[in-house]
Amino acid sequence: MNKPNSQSITAIIGGVIAALLLIIGFNSYTVINPGEAGVLSILGKAQEGALLEGIHFKPPIISKVDVYDVTVQKYEVPAQSATKDLQDLNASFAINFRLDPVQVVDIRRKQGTLSNVVAKVISPQTQESFKVAAARKTAEEAITRRDELKQDFDIALNNRLEKYGIIVLDTSVVDLNFTKAFAQAVEDKQIAEQSAQRAVYIAREAEQKAQADINRAKGRAEAQRLLADTLRAQGGSLVLQKEAIEAWRQGGSQMPNVLVMGGENESSVPFLFNLGDLADVDGDRPSPQDASPLDEPSPFESEQQENEDSSSSLNLPPGYGGLN
Incomplete structure (x- = not known):
């Protein structure tokens, strides 16, 4: 009776010891994973030297390892x-x-x-x-x-x-x-600066436009001056004649077939008339509308003397001649 009981007690004690050894074995080391660092404390006192990744021995039961995440x-x-x-x-x-x-x-x-x-x-x-x-x-x-x-x-x-x-x-x-007050002040300042910049731009644009008008006016004046100098060098009467022709064209009328201008007084304004009016005075000559330029010679080449006679019949001053 006593022998089996002693064997059972021995087996229990052996099992307890084995369990204790197993527990001690598992508590005798620690594993530190990548991205971690450990601090070993024995009886509550932190030991020098951090435990980096890997396996590390530690005293069982009386030690503790605090693990810190050292990743970002x-x-x-x-x-x-x-x-x-x-x-x-x-x-x-x-x-x-x-x-x-x-x-x-x-x-x-x-x-x-x-x-x-x-x-x-x-x-x-x-x-x-x-x-x-x-x-x-x-x-x-x-x-x-x-x-x-x-x-x-x-x-x-x-x-x-x-x-x-x-x-x-x-x-x-x-x-x-x-703050809202400051944000509103910044917004008002930006609006004011933009308005000022726009005003400056408008002023510059007006100034450039005025300068362009001045330049164009100067150009026209210079062109007129050069034209006047040129015409004056060729004879003062040409100025009046040119202005009369330009006035006639700007009026929207057709240029006449005959231009008669003064012979003795070179400064006089040209006198313009149509050959049709001359045909009404001299009934023997057809008007330019009836005459065919292909069948008959130009009246300006063959009847210069008749023009002079017609001028006399119209009581024109002596010295006028017909020009094409």
């Missing part, structure tokens, strides 16, 4: 500040960062978990960095020189987070807003 993290932080000209500026930044694997032990000792890092370090330092960057720019410069504002913010944030073992990879300005 994204956190959106709102921020508020005043610009150089004391305008309120609200912004929102998207920050991409990661923890330095080598410094996770210090992060574990000083900050604790990743959520504490975000709440206690990244968020307040983002606020301070934005205030530093915004204070260097006026409200208008914050809009027109937004890239410089972001550059100043990145430099300030990197300098502040680097000492905490936080590596900033990139930042993005998600939103940038001013």
Whole structure:
């Protein structure tokens, strides 16, 4: 009776020992995956040296490994500040960062978990960095020189987070807003500037048009002067004759078949008449409408003397002659 009982107790004790050994065996090592870093704590005290990816031995039962994600993290932080000209500026930044694997032990000792890092370090330092960057720019410069504002913010944030073992990879300005009063003032200013530019454009256009009219007037005056000089050099009477012919053409009439002008007084205005009127005086000669230019010679070649007689019959001054 006692022998079977002792064997059972021995088997139970052996099973317990085996289980303990198995548990101890599983707790004697830890595996750190890629993108992670571990901090070994023995009896609550963090040990020096971060545990990087791979398998690592640790004392069983009395040790603990805290694992941190050291891949890229994204956190959106709102921020508020005043610009150089004391305008309120609200912004929102998207920050991409990661923890330095080598410094996770210090992060574990000083900050604790990743959520504490975000709440206690990244968020307040983002606020301070934005205030530093915004204070260097006026409200208008914050809009027109937004890239410089972001550059100043990145430099300030990197300098502040680097000492905490936080590596900033990139930042993005998600939103940038001013007060409604300032936004309306900016809009009014832009409208006023556009109106002023349009007024300047209209004034320049009118000035150019006036200058073009002046140039055209000068050109016409110069052309008339040159024409007058030319005609004056050839004889003053030609000026009056040319003006009479131009007046006749502009009146819409047909040019006459015969042009009679003064012979003795060269400055007189030409006298114009039609051969048809001459035919009415001298009934023996057909009018230019009835005469065929193909069948008969031109009356201007054969009857110059008759023209002179007709001029005499019309009581024209002596010295007038017919011209084609």
